[in-house]
């Protein structure tokens with residue numbers, strides 16, 4: 001069948017199998033060309049099939065030659081429906097990783113469930129013995145509490161008062177969005193889904209099962225962003241969840257003291273991923289940011305960010321801030337970059353949008369995550385989903 005992108009509200013509903021293979025291959029090529037890394041050697045990546053988690057896994061495998069176990073929640077193809085992009089990306093990754101002779105396996109299941117943690121312990125014991133790095137890179141809209149069976153949904157809302165701002169889709173069509181404030185239940189539920197409770201549960205479980213190596217490192221990913229998105233992001237429901245995640249890093253470091261282990265939160269830069277595409281305002285901010293960071297020669301996509309994290313901070317001085325966080329958003333939040341973002345934000349309009357922002361690049365990255373928009377692929381050809 002012919003597979004063309006089906007996009008609704010910045011969500012791509014399908015994926016192109018061969019395009020997803022190319023998307024993964026390009027990241028592998030990048031990771032292979034960089035200097036080899038000593039650390040890590042045995043890695044568990046939770047959220048391993050897309051975005052930052054996938055890039056972390058590719059760097060672990062192809063720059064550090066590590067064995068990896070991944071956890072992801074992805075959908076296979078059925079009938080005429082394509083698989084999810086992460087499904088194809090995961091398959092492509094596994095095939096390439098296995099060609100190197102390294103151990104690589106993915107558990108496609110709900111990371112929040114006790115049974116998934118059990119499966120992970122079994123796989124680690126059998127194939128890796130112990131792990132020396134755990135990456136926590138989940139972006140999930142829901143969580144079912146494994147003890148009570150209660151279902152929690154995360155929302156992206158401001159707290160206290162409503163938020164109104166200019167936003168855009170990836171084609172550069174501008175519109176104003178208005179988001180009503182969250183109620184207390186929505187705040188609590190978002191923290192339950194995207195906060196650090198599950199990260200801590202993973203660590204407790206793996207420690208109890210003695211599969212964490214001496215000197216274990218664990219890193220979870222967070223975001224802060226510019227002042228212009230504070231009301232919606234950092235001071236909104238998701239910001240509360242990220243505060244919880246960041247606070248858990250000290251709890252987990254204390255838990256790991258007998259192993260001389262350490263937990264970090266790495267604050268990463270804003271990038272086009274499936275998760276960030278659905279946050280109001282963010283696609284417009286990304287298009288402006290991408291243009292500025294490219295002009296200054298400091299643009300990074302997921303793979304470049306993750307190689308820099310692993311090479312400079314996990315194999316060198318983590319260079320933490322006063323709150324103990326690794327700051328991979330250092331270039332995004334540079335004063336000259338943010339001054340320029342603010343200047344352009346004030347001037348943005350349907351007439352100036354394509355001059356001040358790079359919608360071509362952000363739209364292409366969004367499509368490529370789903371296997372579309374690669375020059376090398378003829379999208380008019382029949383494909384088996």
Ligand code: NAD
Pocket residue numbers: 046047048049050051052053071072073074086109110111112136137138139140141221222223267268269270271272273274275276
């Ligand atoms: P993504 O949507 O690209 O990937 C999310 C991953 O989580 C996928 O592998 C998916 O399969 C997995 N997943 C989701 N629900 C799951 C479940 N229940 N069980 C198992 N796996 C599940 O997301 P991303 O943008 O790479 O985000 C990863 C982390 O990085 C998040 O914590 C996010 O807040 C953070 N972050 C993202 C950005 C950004 O701009 N994208 C910036 C800074 C930090």
